[in-house]
Amino acid sequence: MEHSRLDSLRLIRSAQIGPITYRQLIARFGSATAALAAIPDLAARGGGRPPRLAEPALILREVERTQSLGATYVFIGEPDYPALLAEMETAPPALIYRGDLSLAKRRCVGMVGARNASAAACRFARMLGQGLAAEGVTVVSGLARGIDTAAHQGSIDGGTIGVIASGIDIAYPPENEALQEQVAQRGLLLAEQPPGTQPLARHFPSRNRIIAGLSVGTVVVEAAPKSGSLITARLAGEAGRDVMAVPGSPLDPRAQGCNQLIREGAILVQSVADILEAIGPIHGSMFRQPSDPFTAAPPADASDSDRRRIVDLLGPVPVPVDEVIRQSGIAPALVQTVLLELELAGRAERHAGGRVSLRE
Structure with a gap:
């Protein structure tokens, strides 16, 4: 290298x-x-x-x-880096992969759901995966138990991407070791973490943002309230991507998350055709030229008074950077410069949704 x-x-x-x-x-x-x-x-x-x-x-x-x-x-910034993922503010600066990276350049649809999914939901996810792959759509999931496993099994012959929360050499859950190797051999396996990294709890939300970022839309097949699958759906919505959900029985707690998404405006999915209609036969995102991920305002040096004013507006509760800019009256480039200095000094911390706080 x-x-x-x-x-x-x-x-x-x-x-x-x-x-x-x-x-x-x-x-x-x-x-x-x-x-x-x-x-x-x-x-x-x-x-x-x-x-x-x-x-x-x-x-x-x-x-x-x-x-x-x-x-x-x-x-990030290299020609082969997935263009849709690069549009996300929090896109991983580097990915480690095995397999066919060109699968990420096709139309991608994320598919996520419960680890303890019902047999019927797994069968439906497998059917959706197979149908999408047959239409040239790459299915993206997280190689977890349940819905993720079914989605990969259905799409393995036509195009699937597995995004894992561990190092590229660690299979989790262990029973999916053979499936993970199949994804690497016949599809694309992606990891953000260095080899040898165990799948710690804090890595899974990071994994979820990659699934959402790679995809023009994300389908939730079965999910309980406050599940990781709903985090993926939220991230997809925040990125301006389609959020889709499969309805389920009100009596099944595993369907409550999906039904709630539909109440909040997610696209109801009952077939492969519903997904294809939602993402469109030709999605505009597919034809965007890869944007420069390193565009920024010209560097500027802040004065001591500017730094004090910005620090005074921050506290332990995360606030949007835009709000700091508005209340300080300081140019955005200067605010970003000060926040960068504070973060490197270990005094500030970035949060999802463009928010920042002071470390306690």
Whole structure:
């Protein structure tokens, strides 16, 4: 791997560098190499110590391990990075994959649902997956028990993407090890985490945003209230993608999440035709030119008074960045500069939905 990509991976794996911070650093400094050199000064301006940067030796070991597994990296901003996913503000700066990356360039539909799904729901998910794949649509799911498993089984012959919350070499749940290998061999297997990473609870919401981001729409087949599947649906809706749901019996708790989505405006799905009608025969997103993920306002240096005003508006409760801009009366570029400095100094934290808070 060339030096510039190694530096990109080092930046990604460093403490306190999330997807938004990564984008802002590359937009401001033009390269990961320059950003790594600038971080100590930015953190000092934010009033803290610089974050712990990943050791080059660890990055080299990760790359060697990834290559030994037959896996490959793709970085945001590169031509092969999935264009729809890159549109999300929190898109992973790097993905590790095995299989056919071109499957992500086709129309993709996410399919998620309950791990303890009913036999009827699994059968229906399998049928939907098979029907979508037959129409040239790639089915994206998370290789979990239940609906995810059925979706992959139905679409494995025509095009499926499995997004996992662990390293590319870890199968979870263990009983899906053979299916995960089939997805890698016959479809596409994607991981955000480095090899060897166990599927910790905090990684699953991150996995869900990738499923939503890859897809023009997401179908929820069966889901209880407050389930991870509903998080995926919410992320899809926030990204401007179609949200679809399969109705179920009011007497089955596993159907309550889907029925609630439909009440809130999700598209009701009873067949493959309903999904194809919702996403359209030619979806406009398919023809967008890949946008530059590193566009940003010209870098600007904030004054001490600007920093104090912005810090005074922040607290432990996350607030939208737009609200900070509005109440401070400071130019958006300056606000973003100060927030970047505070985050690198370990004093601020980014949250979903474009919100930020001070660390307690």
